[in-house]
Amino acid sequence: MRRSHFEAFAPICPVCARAGRGDNALELAVVGAEGAHGVQAGILHCSAAVCRHEYPIIDGLPIIVPELRRLMAERGVEIMLRTDIDPVLESLIGDAIGPDSWFDATRQMLSTYGWDAYADLDPEEVGARGAPAPGAARHCLDRLLALAGSVAEPARALDLGCAAGRTSFSLASHFGGALVLGVDMHLALLRLARGAAAGHVSYSRRRSGLAYDRRSFAVDLAGAERVDFWACDAAALPMRTGTIDLAVALNLLDCVPDPRALLAEIARVLRPGAQALLATPYDWSPRATPVENWLGGHSQRGAQAGDPAAFLHALLGVAPGFSVRGEQASHPWHTRLHDRSHVQYATHLLALNRNE
Numbered sequence: 001m002r003r004s005h006f007e008a009f010a011p012i013c014p015v016c017a018r019a020g021r022g023d024n025a026l027e028l029a030v031v032g033a034e035g036a037h038g039v040q041a042g043i044l045h046c047s048a049a050v051c052r053h054e055y056p057i058i059d060g061l062p063i064i065v066p067e068l069r070r071l072m073a074e075r076g077v078e079i080m081l082r083t084d085i086d087p088v089l090e091s092l093i094g095d096a097i098g099p100d101s102w103f104d105a106t107r108q109m110l111s112t113y114g115w116d117a118y119a120d121l122d123p124e125e126v127g128a129r130g131a132p133a134p135g136a137a138r139h140c141l142d143r144l145l146a147l148a149g150s151v152a153e154p155a156r157a158l159d160l161g162c163a164a165g166r167t168s169f170s171l172a173s174h175f176g177g178a179l180v181l182g183v184d185m186h187l188a189l190l191r192l193a194r195g196a197a198a199g200h201v202s203y204s205r206r207r208s209g210l211a212y213d214r215r216s217f218a219v220d221l222a223g224a225e226r227v228d229f230w231a232c233d234a235a236a237l238p239m240r241t242g243t244i245d246l247a248v249a250l251n252l253l254d255c256v257p258d259p260r261a262l263l264a265e266i267a268r269v270l271r272p273g274a275q276a277l278l279a280t281p282y283d284w285s286p287r288a289t290p291v292e293n294w295l296g297g298h299s300q301r302g303a304q305a306g307d308p309a310a311f312l313h314a315l316l317g318v319a320p321g322f323s324v325r326g327e328q329a330s331h332p333w334h335t336r337l338h339d340r341s342h343v344q345y346a347t348h349l350l351a352l353n354r355n356e
Helices: 002-010 014-019 070-079 087-097 102-121 135-146 166-174 185-195 258-271 307-317
Strands: 026-035 040-048 052-056 059-063 156-160 179-184 200-208 210-217 229-234 246-248 270-282 322-338 341-354
Touching: 002 040, 002 229, 052 070, 052 210, 059 070, 059 166, 059 210, 070 185, 087 102, 087 166, 087 210, 102 135, 102 166, 102 185, 102 200, 102 210, 135 166, 135 246, 135 270, 135 322, 156 166, 156 258, 166 179, 166 185, 166 229, 166 246, 166 258, 179 185, 185 200, 185 229, 200 322, 258 270, 258 307, 270 322, 307 322, 307 341
Parallel strands: 059 229, 156 179, 156 246, 179 229, 246 270
Antiparallel strands: 026 040, 040 052, 052 059, 200 210, 270 341, 322 341
């Protein structure tokens, strides 16, 4: 955790915020280890005497969520995974644990997002004929910035659902004076992003089935010293109201339990006049979002006949907070699963203004 970001974003206790106890600041209570890239191990705690809730900093990653016990029970194993294990031994372990396991799911996520984020910088990467090139997330961000037009230089920018973190670095490169904070709940991906910030990328790239190839290479990303990564719930951000200048959420809206709550939280933390850049393919899954919270994609008996884009427009029209600045109904976004499998999405892009 970079001290520059801790001071600039001034996190508050999400437990107190959810309980209606106000904006109680988090304090750096314990520093167990600190290095060139900030606090590597420590504890944050709530400054309110009635709370004193604690949040760990593990491998430089602060975990600031209102339901810490639940997140650690579900994803805590990701923060404990070894990164120095021999690739051949990892292959044997993968075979032994088997498909559809937590280990297989984690490696698949790291492969998919690690490839899209950093394969263009990998000297060993050789694309298959006819396969798409990496960088779908970055191209999507570039298109959204173009749709938004003139975007004022932000002092504080949020990259919500940052995954492996390349778009966070892209924001830092695009805005030369901004502090960028990448936020996600996937701890293994955040560790990959933090490694890139320190100049090194390492992940297992899926070839097919349970066959993975270890990718490990140095990177030098412009503006990396102005980027940090925190584990936070995008629908319960530990930030004060009206303190963020730009928020980006790429393919996140259809991956959260309550999309309306996410939109409301983005509107809350943005200052008046700030921008939000959203992308979503509306690829709903009941594992991520209960059907009753889908924005379209069901209930074709309603006014929008199940059209999610029309539903989102209707929601933005009645919910205070945003006005549409630019839009593109369909933008290509590809996801690599393995050497012989890619998924293509038609992503809806929206550049929004936070109303005064």
